[in-house]
Amino acid sequence: MIAEKKYTKPATIAEALTIAQNYPDDFAYVAGGTDLLVNKYQGNKECSCLIDITGLAELKSVSIDDSHLKIGSLLRLDELQRFEMIGNNFPALVIAAKEVASPMLRKTATIGGNILCENRCSFYNQSEWWREAVGYCLKCDGDVCIATGGKKACFSKFVSDTVPVLISANAKLELCDIDGTTIVNLETIYTGDGIKPRNLRETAILKNVLLPLDNEYEIVFKKLRPREAVDFTSLTTAVSLDKKGNIRIVIGGADPMPVLIEGQVKGSTEDYIKMALAKTRVVDNDYYSRKYRRDMMRVFLEQSFEALLNK
Numbered sequence: 001m002i003a004e005k006k007y008t009k010p011a012t013i014a015e016a017l018t019i020a021q022n023y024p025d026d027f028a029y030v031a032g033g034t035d036l037l038v039n040k041y042q043g044n045k046e047c048s049c050l051i052d053i054t055g056l057a058e059l060k061s062v063s064i065d066d067s068h069l070k071i072g073s074l075l076r077l078d079e080l081q082r083f084e085m086i087g088n089n090f091p092a093l094v095i096a097a098k099e100v101a102s103p104m105l106r107k108t109a110t111i112g113g114n115i116l117c118e119n120r121c122s123f124y125n126q127s128e129w130w131r132e133a134v135g136y137c138l139k140c141d142g143d144v145c146i147a148t149g150g151k152k153a154c155f156s157k158f159v160s161d162t163v164p165v166l167i168s169a170n171a172k173l174e175l176c177d178i179d180g181t182t183i184v185n186l187e188t189i190y191t192g193d194g195i196k197p198r199n200l201r202e203t204a205i206l207k208n209v210l211l212p213l214d215n216e217y218e219i220v221f222k223k224l225r226p227r228e229a230v231d232f233t234s235l236t237t238a239v240s241l242d243k244k245g246n247i248r249i250v251i252g253g254a255d256p257m258p259v260l261i262e263g264q265v266k267g268s269t270e271d272y273i274k275m276a277l278a279k280t281r282v283v284d285n286d287y288y289s290r291k292y293r294r295d296m297m298r299v300f301l302e303q304s305f306e307a308l309l310n311k
């Protein structure tokens with residue numbers, strides 16, 4: 001393991017971007033550090049410069065602007081519930097945030113870090129000697145995916161619990177980079193490739209999460225995990241129904257990316273469930289078996305539709 005040669009704490013986004021440019025492919029932004037530092041000290045993510053972004057005041061505000069609720073990326077998961085404008089408009093986001101990790105971790109973990117946290121797999125999130133003993137998997141310099149018995153693609157799973165709810169509510173991200181600010185739909189940043197799960201430029205800084213307020217959403221969130229605290233997800237689902245009758249189904253904790261199925265309230269829920277099962281690439285890389293997680297996907301989606309459509 002290489003100890004970082006430099007730790008720096010810039011005061012502005014512009015300063016952070018300048019430092020990042022000086023360490024191409026060799027730096028990491030740190031927010032709460034609850035994901036990044038664990039990966040780093042397990043030898044999964046190494047770099048020689050850590051850029052602590054917690055001093056960037058520009059990433060800390062929560063406000064309503066035009067027709068969006070804007071949540072600064074440094075808002076801690078534990079703090080979400082304190083903002084009435086979040087709880088009143090998107091109660092499912094508060095519920096999802098409370099389901100992440102444990103109370104202590106949520107006091108440090110940020111929403112931005114949750115959106116950008118690393119994919120996981122039972123063959124990857126292990127100590128260096130464990131990974132060496134099994135011959136290393138594709139995500140850590142091996143030749144094949146061990147979870148699938150030798151495929152040449154990585155199926156490490158996407159594990160953020162807040163993202164399914166955010167995508168189900170049509171969230172966008174405000175990203176800052178050396179050439180300015182861009183706004184993108186949240187679901188477009190994920191690639192589906194477990195090795196490089198996001199298509200963002202390395203230097204991009206997530207400034208705000210934008211949630212549209214021009215529509216009303218009912219959202220049902222569900223999470224499967226062995227213990228009610230600390231454990232990562234084995235399956236997360238969020239299903240939204242908006243005032244216009246649009247349905248968004250988002251599956252997390254299963255495929256290398258959050259899987260989105262869109263439909264209309266007049267469509268067949270059974271068809272949507274079949275589409276979700278067909279589109280989600282679940283492999284045996286979790287505490288629970290592939291079959292059990294797929295069975296639970298059906299159960300969660302049926303329960304979610306029941307709650308949304310039979311009110």
Ligand SMILES: Cc1cc2nc3c(=O)[nH]c(=O)nc-3n(C[C@H](O)[C@H](O)[C@H](O)COP(=O)(O)OP(=O)(O)OC[C@H]3O[C@@H](n4cnc5c(N)ncnc54)[C@H](O)[C@@H]3O)c2cc1C
Nearest residue numbers: 029031032033034035036101109110113114116160161206
């Ligand atoms: C024991 C344990 C249990 C956990 N359980 C869960 C769980 O149940 N559900 C879950 O979703 N997660 C879980 N996590 C993972 C992690 O705690 C959360 O995802 C957390 O929200 C990450 O936020 P952070 O601020 O600590 O991110 P960090 O670790 O600081 O960063 C994560 C990644 O995001 C990047 N990043 C962070 N902020 C920005 C930004 N503003 N702009 C650009 N890049 C940025 C970092 O460079 C890094 O690549 C768990 C972690 C542990 C250790």
